[in-house]
Amino acid sequence: MGALEGLIFGLSVAVQPQNLMAALAGALAGTAIGVLPGLGPVAGVALVLPLTFAFDPTTGLIMMAGIFYGSMYGGSTTAILMNIPGESASVVTAIDGYKLTKKGRAGAVLAIVAVGSFVGATLAIVGVLVAAPVLASVALLFGPAEFFALTAGGLLVLSRISGGSFAAAGFSCLLGVALGTVGQEAVTGQNRYTFGVLELTEGIGLVPVVVGLYGIAEILNLVETSLRRPELVKVRFRELFPRRDEWARAVPPWLRGTGVGFFFGLIPGPAATLSSFASYRLEQAVSRHRAEIGHGAIEGAAGPETANNAAATSALVPLLSLGLPFTPIGALMISAMMVQGVQPGPLLVQQHPDIFWGLIASLYIGNVMLLVLNLPLVGVWVSLLRIPVWFFVPMLLIVASIGAYSVHNSMLDLWVLLGAGLVGYAFNKCRVPLAPLVVGLILGPEVEKHLREGLFLSQGDPFYFLEGPIAPAVWGVALLVAVVGALRRRGRPEPAVADG
């Protein structure tokens, strides 16, 4: 099936009523999650994961993807109107977006950012359509050496570019890998680190870890700091039309942001957050109006928001074609597939074309829905911030507990949730990134599997892992990123943590 045929087939899957409803529900829930503080896109998707098991895999994944890109839209709304980024990918948007609000251009910048998000996601979908099937067919030729290089090398790159120090990100990553070894080992059935606890033989669950790290930790932060109610900003519908010069200024950052976002989505790391920061820097460097950036320039909001939507979309390329999640959200989507008996990887496009093409086509439909619904409803979204913290905190605690418990109906998962919440709270305080821990937890078992398969096939020859052109090339790139990153950072302050 070619890209065009695939897209048409995907659209036929995506417009089925249950899938349209899932995309709409996901996009609306995602926007709410993006707007509200205390529940970012990762925790939001994790909470919905157990509920998606009631649907077929395609519908469940469409809903999860809807929450992710809906939260990208929602996060920018409060960043622009109130200088409160709803999620980390909107932090840089707040710089110029809020200054534009102060200048009375709130409606215009909201419209430009919404259209930019749509442009970024739509162009990135074209890239995904072309790249994902090609990469999937190439990946069919991959053996354990190539997959070992991609997974282990990917974790190395992730540890370098997640922000914080290399030791901090590496520690987070290896802690995740170590947690991934808990439970019954797949080849021999040997129990590892279960200490006689029967429930531990199934391993440490991804959902309680993610909801704890991102959800409980953020709730504790909310309890600690923000009992103040923010001042709400009103935007009238007629204010949502930018001037002609503002439209003209937005086009170049949209295109540059799409390119930056698409690239960051393909590499390991918290793509949405990193791409928005990279796009902002690019605008500071090349924009014709660079002198205004930081003081309320359209480019400073249009570029990053386009980039994070493009990145959220192109991150599907490694996820769908290789079965390798390089972001926490990707890890959750892989987990959803596996629970439903769908094997992610290069064969997904052949064995489950409905999931592969349906998910891609639903991104397009979901983005149209968000564009149409979000701007007229901006007042509704902002009014969500009226929900008082005293109501919000217990509601989130109850939902988080139910979400963690319901995956395996296990009380142990509730204690994992609590432990992960404490770890997340401590890591946030000490600027240790969380994303490597989550990705390490899901990729760690993959690294081990390919390592053992490779040693078995090569009869114990370690040089097997450097055979062929692909594995050495992947290792070369990973080591280059690690070494160049170390040299560039020498003497500089530690970069900010990017966990989106």
Added chain:
Amino acid sequence: MTALTQRTGRAAIGLLGLLLAAGYTAAGLGLPLGSADMPGPGLFPLVVGPLLALVALGLLREGWAMRDDGTPLDLPAGEEARRVVLVLAALTLHFVAMPWIGHLISASLLATAVIRLLRGGWAASAVAGVALAVAAQFLFVRLLQVPLPRGELGYWLGM
């Protein structure tokens, strides 16, 4: 805010990480290693454990060598710390009590306690807390068919 700095926090995580890595490696030594061409379940933990110790040492070194510019750890103090500790305590008790009294009652108590802490007034908190727990129970158990613990009390009361 307390006087603890980023430097102290980084060193503390490094130290805890080092202890964890030591324990993880030691426990992994008891697993079958296999051979080079037929690796056993003990091989991978034996690679991961020392690497974990290495990065934990890196964190300790950072804590040691980091220039102490006084960047605070931003730990809560006073009323803020009290709120965080009490919410954690309420959540812990919720998990302890759930198998005995069931999710509905346990969640009602959790929500009541947290609302009382953040808003004040026992009676209003109890009404809001019970309403919140009943709404969650209806949504998840009735509508979405998620099985939640009824607890021994739930069976006894027929809930």
